[in-house]
Amino acid sequence: MSLLKTEENNQIEKYINLENNIKTIDRLSSDGQVALHVASFRGHSEIVQFFLTDSAFTSLATISSQLTLFDISKWAEIQRLVITASNLHDFREEIPDNNYIVWSIDGESLIRKGREFREQIDLYKTYDNQHHSITKLLIEIVEYYLNEYLTEQERFSSTKIDEVKRCFRDAIDEQNYLKYFIKAYTLTNSFHRVLNKHLALYILHYFDARPYSSTPAEYRLINCLAHIVTLLINHPDVRQHKYIGLTYRGMLMSPNDLKPYRIGHYILNKSFISTSKNREVAQMYAGSGQESVLGVISTQHDPLEVPVIFKFIIKHDDTGIDIEYMSMVEDEEEVLILPFSVFQVKDRIENGSNTGSPGLIEIELEQCEDNEQINNEKSQKTYNLHNFQEEIPDNNYIIWSICDDNLIKKGEEFREQIDLYKAYDNQHHLITKLLIEIVEYYLNEYLIQQERFPRDQIEKIRDCFTKAIEEQNYLKYFIQAYTFTDSFHRVLNKHLALYILHYFDAQSYSSTPAEYRLINCLVHIVTLLTNHPDIHKYKYKGITYRGLLMKKSDLKPYHIGNYILNKSFISTSKDPAVARMYAGSGQENVLGGLSNHHDPSEVPVILKFTIKQDDTGVDIEHMSMVEDEEEVLILPFSVFQVKDRIEYGSDTDWPGLIEIDLEQCEDNEQVNNKKSKSK
Known part of the structure; x- marks a missing residue:
């Protein structure tokens, strides 16, 4: 008996031969119609529901014949069933196409994470295709990740599971994981999308003992993901397919997802990245080619998304795999970038309306030569990892309004x-x-x-x-x-x-x-x-102050008459002298000890808040761990209007200081009335 013998098939398969039934569904009649089409056309939604129990659905042609009101209602129900089943098996709605690259990290720890991952998988370096431990790992992937997790948690159909499972079985039988993993990865849209989602969500847990062992199920999932990646990275034949050079990746991205891709930033991918040696393929996936492959699913995308082309410069042997002749989709000239590769953003070009690709954003990512180079560049920054001074500037809580x-x-x-x-x-x-x-x-x-x-x-x-x-x-x-x-x-x-x-x-x-x-x-x-x-016992009404250093560009929203809503807490003080110290203009400048973290173009700012409502300010002076600051905490979602703005000259006691007067709106109606008059 095979070690990979599966569980009993589902209830439908106990009573009918589903494989033959699928052939029946797809079989053409004398007038050229398929069975599913006929069932939908006749309004038999119950039959359609049965047909859609597996992946045997066929695209429905537009029906041009005259429909009664009853027919229309039945047709709408059938359309809903087809769309639901299509989404269930296709995962396009559930797992956006660009998430594998959005789910990357650009923080200080990316080098350490990559190094830890390589160090902790040393046991795979003596890789032998015939070794029984490799077979055991593959069996665990099949038994848990495919048979249980993808079926129960991701609702994979039995047909798709069988397709992927067949690849892993062949990998065991022929002792060639590289060949058959690539086949599985490129076989269907669903498997590679879901695998990359899981890698992005869970692979970093591999380095944290607590969540890694929190539940047996999570432990098995993370182990399976680690096996999938490391069996490929350390496969003895992987270097025969190494790729060094340029590759491209096209996709649609929201402006928010593009923020980390600033020139000079470092990116580490947590999942596989499919790229192409052919730029035209990438342009099609970005929706900017002559034959946009995204055209058929354009309704799935946010109209705010923009086409993006990533240009990867691969320099190391252990990063890119040329899978063009192993892939099930040969014409894409695919190069697969392995997880835990580190790239630096070298350039970013936004094409204008007068170019051949209007609106297209091109981002150039160059692979880092070695960790030492990155660490040397980063060590030149006076960065405190645990203080977050560099990563989260002091004024961001108010900029983020x-x-x-x-x-x-x-x-x-x-x-x-x-x-x-x-x-x-x-x-x-x-x-x-x-x-x-x-x-x-x-x-x-x-x-x-x-x-x-x-x-x-x-x-x-x-x-x-x-x-x-x-x-x-x-x-x-x-x-x-x-x-x-x-x-x-x-x-x-x-x-x-x-x-x-x-x-x-x-x-x-x-x-x-x-x-x-x-x-x-x-x-x-x-x-x-x-x-x-x-909380009402600690309510505060009156004037409070907040001092900080701000860039001139960040000061632009603070025009007289503008309204500001804070999305986070704001720490203020009843004592203006405390605020001046935080702004760097007091006698005892508390920012002096970390002046290296601040841009010389920043200017000292005092925000003066006039709080009028009971549910806005909390006097925390005697609860705070820092009592001498006389702190008042302004709660999120409070609305203020800029009433005044004073810039002190060189002949004053506070040269260069900007003071902004913010008065709380008494009610929303007042704000709306004023806004309607200004339009």
Whole structure:
């Protein structure tokens, strides 16, 4: 009996021969119609539902004959069934085409991650196709990743699973993993998309002992992913197919996804990247070629997305594999870039309307020669990994604000959508559950894995949230956590600024389980504070100040009359002298110790906030871990209007200082009335 004997087939296959049934479905009748077409045309939605139990659906021609109202309703139902089944098996909607490259990292740890990955897979370097351990690893991939995980978690059809599984079986039988993995990878759209999604989401967990061993299922998944990658990287024949030179990749990307691709930035890919030696192929995938392959799925793409061509310069033997003659799609001249390759952005060109490719963005990525070169270049920067001063500039919490016409609607939506917290009870079990989720996911997983927080800081912050649960006092202990270290409040505000608006976008909010959990945690953190029953005891009305250094370009939204809505917390002080010190214009400049982190073009700024409403400012002076700053915390989604702006000259006590007066809007109606008059 084969070691790879599968489970019993599904219930339908017990009663009929599905393979023959598929042939029946696709068989042409005398008038040239296929069975599925006939069933749909006649309005037999029950039969269509049966036909779509597997991948045996055929494209439906447009029906031009006259339809009754009843026919139209049946036809709409059939269209819905076809679209649902197509999405289920195709995964285009679920896994956007550009995510494998969006899911890369450009932080300081990318070199270390790549080195760790190579070091931790040394056991594969004595690779022998005939060794029984290779067979065992492949059997585990088949039994768990294909038979269980893809079937149960990703809803892969039995037909597609069988196609992929056949490749891995052949790899065992013929002792040639390289050949048959490439065949599986290029066999269907679904497998390579889902594999890359899983690599992007989970492969970094391989380096973190806690989540790696958190559950047997996650442990097996991460192991399977590591096997898939490392069996290919260390295959004895992989160097026969090495590729050094130029390759291209085309796709559609949103402006937000393009942000990391700035000249000088380093990129490490966590998943496989399919590229082509032929630039024209890449242009078609970017939607800018003569025969755009994206034309048939254009409805899947956001109109804000722009065509992008990535030009990869591959320099190392162990990075690119020329799979043109192994691929199931030979005409794409494909080169596969392996995970954990490091590239630097060398150039970025945006083609104008007067060019041959209007709107196209070209990004040149050159592979790094060696880790030492990168580390030498980066070591020249005065960067503090745990302080995040370079990564998260001090003024970003206010730069990440919005001042367009939507800000009132956003504020209203946020308040309306968190009504469930208004019946807040510290002792309610729901509050405890939300706090546990913040600890388990946001602190224990996200901050450690994505932000590289040191464990000693995580433990201190976690202690605060644990005490909040035990003593049923979130207000007190959140403020302690927020003011305990410099890093936590900076990173929390960065995440609020980047992701909190996704809460109002159903597609972003539910795009991946990881992003869904992150956004939920951020919402819990804010709303548990906003609706805390004791918060009114600490309400603050009056004038507060915030000092910071800002670039002139960041000051542009602060015109007199403009409205500002903050997406994150704002730390202010009742004492203007404290604000002046943070702006670098006080007698005791607290920024003096880290002046190397600031651009010489930055100017000192004092923001003067006039708070008028009860639910905006929280006086945390006696709860804060830094009492002498007389701190008032302004809550997210507060709306202010710029009332005045003063620039001090060289003949004043504060030469070069800019003071901006921000007054809170009394109500949304006032803001809307003023906006309507200005139009």
